[in-house]
Amino acid sequence: MRQYDLNNAHWFKSSYSNGDGGDCVEVTYDVTGIVPVRDSKVADGPVLVVPAAAWAAFVDGIAR
Numbered sequence: 591m592r593q594y595d596l597n598n599a600h601w602f603k604s605s606y607s608n609g610d611g612g613d614c615v616e617v618t619y620d621v622t623g624i625v626p627v628r629d630s631k632v633a634d635g636p637v638l639v640v641p642a643a644a645w646a647a648f649v650d651g652i653a654r
Contacts, residue, residue: 594621596637603630617645 599618607614607630614630625645627638640648 592639594624594626594637594639596621596626599626601628601630601633 596618599620601616601618603614603616615627616630616633617625617627619625623642625640625642627640627645629635
């Protein structure tokens with residue numbers, strides 16, 4: 591399994607997220623070719639690594 595150094599990654603939530611502690615995910619675009627995704631409530635928890643093209647298709651599908 592490949593490891594990525596995400597210690598200095600700039601994570602962000604969707605602009606649709608509010609600050610009430612609900613179910614949110616954070617993503618970073620700091621690593622070329624992939625989009626790491628994590629639970630915003632567990633910042634030091636596991637990270638799901640998604641190929642950038644798959645993430646783009648996912649976001650496009652949601653937008654429709």
